[in-house]
Structures are given as C-alpha cells and as structure tokens.
Amino acid sequence: MCKDRPAGYLRTLNILNFKTMATFEGGILGGFKGKVGAVVGSTWRGLNVMRSKPKKSGKAPSEDQAIQQERFKLMSGFLSPISSILDSYYGNSASEKSRFNLAMSYHLKEAIAGISPNLEIDFERVDLTKGKGLKTKNATVLANASGIKFSWLNNAAVNSSDADDLALVMVFNPDKNEFITEKTAVTRADLTYTLDVPEEFAGDEVHCWISFVNPKGKSANNSTYLNTVTLP
Numbered sequence: 001m002c003k004d005r006p007a008g009y010l011r012t013l014n015i016l017n018f019k020t021m022a023t024f025e026g027g028i029l030g031g032f033k034g035k036v037g038a039v040v041g042s043t044w045r046g047l048n049v050m051r052s053k054p055k056k057s058g059k060a061p062s063e064d065q066a067i068q069q070e071r072f073k074l075m076s077g078f079l080s081p082i083s084s085i086l087d088s089y090y091g092n093s094a095s096e097k098s099r100f101n102l103a104m105s106y107h108l109k110e111a112i113a114g115i116s117p118n119l120e121i122d123f124e125r126v127d128l129t130k131g132k133g134l135k136t137k138n139a140t141v142l143a144n145a146s147g148i149k150f151s152w153l154n155n156a157a158v159n160s161s162d163a164d165d166l167a168l169v170m171v172f173n174p175d176k177n178e179f180i181t182e183k184t185a186v187t188r189a190d191l192t193y194t195l196d197v198p199e200e201f202a203g204d205e206v207h208c209w210i211s212f213v214n215p216k217g218k219s220a221n222n223s224t225y226l227n228t229v230t231l232p
Contacts, residue, residue, distance in 0.1 A: 133221030
C-alpha cells in the first residue's frame with residue numbers, strides 16, 4: 001500500500017448503495033462544504049467527500065422506484081429520531097458504512113410489512129441495538145401508575161456479557177410518533193427498572209425494547225423487543 005498519496009487523492013465509496021461518493025485528501029483548497037460547479041462537498045465520518053450534484057428529472061418515478069421511495073421515507077422517519085442511539089450501539093463502527101446506514105440497510109430489508117401504499121413498520125423485527133451478545137432472556141414489561149416497569153433475569157454468565165452492563169430502555173409511541181430512550185444507571189444485577197413517561201402518553205399503546213450496553217465503550221447486546229403495553 002502506498003504511504004504517500006498525491007494531493008487530490010480520490011477514493012470512491014458506495015454509501016447504502018444509493019449514490020457513489022469520492023473522498024479526497026490534500027489539494028489546493030482542502031475540504032469544502034456546499035455546491036461548487038457540478039459537485040457537492042461535505043464531510044462523512046471524518047473524511048472529505050465529494051459527490052455529483054443531483055440532477056432534476058422531469059420523469060415520473062417508475063412504480064418500483066416509487067415503492068422504494070415510500071419504504072425509505074417510512075423507515076427514515078422512524079429511525080432518524082434515534083440516530084444517536086444507532087450511531088453509538090448498532091453494529092461495527094469499523095465498517096465503511098456508518099452505524100446508522102447499517103441500521104437503515106437492515107430495517108429496509110427486514111422490518112417493513114404490508115403492500116404499497118399500505119406499508120407499516122414490523123415492530124417485532126426492529127433491532128435498535130446490535131452486537132455480539134444474545135438478546136435479553138426472560139425480559140418483561142408492565143405499565144403501571146409509576147411508568148413502564150422493565151424486568152429481566154441476569155444471564156450474564158451464559159451471555160458473554162458483564163453483570164455491570166447498563167440497561168438501555170427504548171419506547172416508541174406510534175400515536176405521538178415519539179421515542180423515549182434512556183441509558184440508565186441500572187445494571188443487569190438490579191433486575192428491574194421503571195421508566196417515567198410523559199402524562200400525555202396516558203391511554204396510548206407503546207412498543208418497548210431493552211438492551212444492555214457496556215459502560216466502558218460503545219458496544220451493546222442485540223436489543224430485545226418486549227411487545228406493547230397500554231399506559232393507564
């Protein structure tokens with residue numbers, strides 16, 4: 001591998017298979033942001049990136065293209081509010097794809113149900129964190145006057161995990177289109193945690209997940225979907 005790259009060195013990257021970009025080093029001006037002629041400059045994961053300026057098309061999208069756009073809009077709208085969780089705890093940060101893009105790739109393929117124009121999120125197949133550890137065993141969730149109570153067994157000894165991993169709880173309210181996520185100070189050994197929820201969630205059905213994250217680094221077990229609860 002050549003150690004000394006010439007000024008203006010380019011390397012192409014395929015991001016989520018939607019567009020091709022080029023990274024570059026050096027050059028007269030270095031990195032830039034915004035439109036310059038026929039290219040757009042930005043940064044991506046610490047790299048200087050150039051891509052072609054998108055061309056406007058007068059053609060209506062084909063049926064397949066329209067469906068793909070609908071799927072992307074649905075999943076992007078669902079995942080974008082928790083991009084910080086995905087960027088921290090989804091998959092391997094060493095991949096050329098960002099962790100958020102890894103999450104988008106999986107969910108576009110695996111977590112959409114229905115037929116256009118009636119597409120919907122398949123919540124049972126949603127994974128909000130992804131790692132080497134197994135899903136949390138025998139975890140349950142219960143709504144009460146205090147909030148949402150998460151309970152689990154401490155299976156660290158058989159799960160290649162640590163007893164001091166911290167519980168990460170995640171709740172999605174489809175009626176309000178709102179996520180609540182909390183990286184708690186509660187460990188596996190504590191076996192339970194109650195999440196406070198806004199008063200305006202009263203009467204709503206919400207989807208719940210739990211995961212455990214390493215307090216010393218950005219890694220987590222695979223999240224576990226715990227079904228829905230209706231808040232009193």
